[in-house]
Amino acid sequence: MKFKKLIIQGFKSFVDKTVIEFPDGITAVVGPNGSGKSNILDAIRWILGEQNPKELRGSNMDDIIFAGSENRKGSNIAFVTLVLTDIDESLAAKWGSFSEVEITRKYCRDGDREYFINNKRCKLKDIREIFYDTGLGSKSISIIEQGKVEKLISATPEEIRQFFDEAA
Amino acid sequence: MKFKKLIIQGFKSFVDKTVIEFPDGITAVVGPNGSGKSNILDAIRWILGEQNPKELRGSNMDDIIFAGSENRKGSNIAFVTLVLTDIDESLAAKWGSFSEVEITRKYCRDGDREYFINNKRCKLKDIREIFYDTGLGSKSISIIEQGKVEKLISATPEEIRQFFDEAA
Amino acid sequence: TAESFYDTFQSIKKNFKDIFKILFGGEGRSDITLTDEGDILNTGVEIFVQPPGKRLQNMTLLSGGEKAMTAAVLLFAMFLHKPSPFCFLDEIDAPLDDANIGRFCSILKDMSKKAQFVIITHNQKTMEVADQLYGVTMQEPGVSKVISVKFEN
Amino acid sequence: TAESFYDTFQSIKKNFKDIFKILFGGEGRSDITLTDEGDILNTGVEIFVQPPGKRLQNMTLLSGGEKAMTAAVLLFAMFLHKPSPFCFLDEIDAPLDDANIGRFCSILKDMSKKAQFVIITHNQKTMEVADQLYGVTMQEPGVSKVISVKFEN
Ligand SMILES: Nc1ncnc2c1ncn2[C@@H]1O[C@H](COP(=O)(O)OP(=O)(O)OP(=O)(O)O)[C@@H](O)[C@H]1O
Ligand SMILES: Nc1ncnc2c1ncn2[C@@H]1O[C@H](COP(=O)(O)OP(=O)(O)OP(=O)(O)O)[C@@H](O)[C@H]1O
Numbered sequence A, B: 001m002k003f004k005k006l007i008i009q010g011f012k013s014f015v016d017k018t019v020i021e022f023p024d025g026i027t028a029v030v031g032p033n034g035s036g037k038s039n040i041l042d043a044i045r046w047i048l049g050e051q052n053p054k055e056l057r058g059s060n061m062d063d064i065i066f067a068g069s070e071n072r073k074g075s076n077i078a079f080v081t082l083v084l085t086d087i088d089e090s091l092a093a094k095w096g097s098f099s100e101v102e103i104t105r106k107y108c109r110d111g112d113r114e115y116f117i118n119n120k121r122c123k124l125k126d127i128r129e130i131f132y133d134t135g136l137g138s139k140s141i142s143i144i145e146q147g148k149v150e151k152l153i154s155a156t157p158e159e160i161r162q163f164f165d166e167a168a
Numbered sequence C, D: 001t002a003e004s005f006y007d008t009f010q011s012i013k014k015n016f017k018d019i020f021k022i023l024f025g026g027e028g029r030s031d032i033t034l035t036d037e038g039d040i041l042n043t044g045v046e047i048f049v050q051p052p053g054k055r056l057q058n059m060t061l062l063s064g065g066e067k068a069m070t071a072a073v074l075l076f077a078m079f080l081h082k083p084s085p086f087c088f089l090d091e092i093d094a095p096l097d098d099a100n101i102g103r104f105c106s107i108l109k110d111m112s113k114k115a116q117f118v119i120i121t122h123n124q125k126t127m128e129v130a131d132q133l134y135g136v137t138m139q140e141p142g143v144s145k146v147i148s149v150k151f152e153n
């Protein structure tokens, strides 16, 4: 599996449609304080199925929808789409494609929440199935948030064990 | 009040007697990871009366005594002395000096713990008296540990209030 | 007493707004409020900031750097009200970008006229603002030593 | 199952010791142990490191940089066992000094042959190791945009 690109719109400070390609190797993301770098990480945690708004630095899920700015009104919908390639062929075939799938999560202020795979409505468990056995579940060690690196070492033995379960 | 100098011996990684002068203005402390910079802050919190080993990144008070290194055996005693100048004259007179006092805290592995002001044994409350109304109590905002700067903002309203009490 | 707490609160609140404008620049909004004005002896204190250009609804959404700068605003607001003789900051500049380090250091320089500051840092710009530099080394493994580094200024 | 957990544990334990030697250099000691070997399905996992030259008695006494490097050792040890396709690190290099950033980046470079890494950073040395650079800006206040920065390599 590879991450091909991320498309964000109306999610946190990304009010306009933003496309981020993921090349092979190392991609560095830089920019001033408060410009929106960690919001990209939140978008990835969200599309991977994160259900707890606190894990996305909010207090309720509405906090992930663009709230407005000096010159813009707030949005009513947040969209995030993740395009994956080199997927297991039988999995891709299930969703009518060859080796690429597009996962989309949509959230409206009125509480309407939807998941899509290749533009077909699906459930969260279908999205979790695509990431099954890749180590990218919500307890994954592969996504380390800002300031949380020391928590990995100060975690309890039971919490550290969960990373090993994910990798087994 | 001014901090004139700090003398550390047998405290954490400072096994040999180390004297640190504090000039006016800004002093920057630099050095590689793990070299002992934050241990100096711990020495200051300890001499100001910190009683909880967890606040000094240990699990019990013995953790503050030099535990040994590749070429050295562990120590049995930790000493920290803080020399203060421009003290309120009536306070200094109480301890037989003019405007300078020396505060010392000693801790032995056998649990013997002693406080001294100008080499006379005293109690912790005598040390606290010297710092009374300076904002340097153990809940002081003036000492910000590594990684704790964000906690100031995420603290509860009751915790933030404690800083205001200290400053009142 | 209730009265001295209330006076302290009012003075720090005013400082907070002033320092916020300097550290965050521009048109943002900031405030400190009491959770229960009717009960001065037990009330909590709440901080609110909205960086310039943003319509922040919740402080938890602030970025790492914005939170560190907000903490610095609170620290200096209290310092202005009642400078404690000594202040020790351990890598408070770690989450800051260059522009914010510059603003932070210029206030630090001002405040250092009223009190002694010790700041642990890995950042070149912060070192340059210092009057005195100490290096901590472990030339002998596991044993810390402090050396004073003279400036070539 | 108990067996697959135990095999995973043994493999990561071996990787942990190998990577520790690279990231911390020299003669230190490291280990990962089970809190209850008799009950594989419920046991916890404990990490122990002793940086070179030190006689560490308790992991809580590690410095900020040493803790970040230890976390990196665990991350890469797991990666070697089972690389997940994608890894996203948000300012994990903030507490590190230049020497540790250098060691961290050289392992990152190796690992990036097996997986895609995205790393948010303010550090020049880390930017230099990247294959691709994206800048995030808020030219319009409160609105984030991403621009791709071409290298002049
Ligand atoms: N729902 C939302 N609507 C609009 N803006 C939002 C929303 N949620 C968060 N933000 C804004 O995003 C900003 C934080 O972005 P982020 O945490 O990504 O910054 P960053 O680039 O990581 O900065 P740093 O370098 O300081 O860590 C905040 O200023 C906040 O106002
Ligand atoms: N009681 C003790 N005896 C001997 N060494 C100790 C003791 N307590 C702590 N140490 C050592 O001190 C080191 C940590 O020092 P400190 O936290 O001051 O580092 P630092 O210079 O702040 O580094 P960083 O830049 O990573 O924050 C640890 O490696 C630890 O082994």
Ligand SMILES: [Mg+2]
Pocket: A037, A038, A146, C063, C064, C065, D090
């Ligand atoms: Mg961030």
Ligand SMILES: [Mg+2]
Pocket: B037, B038, B146, C090, D063, D064, D065
């Ligand atoms: Mg430190």
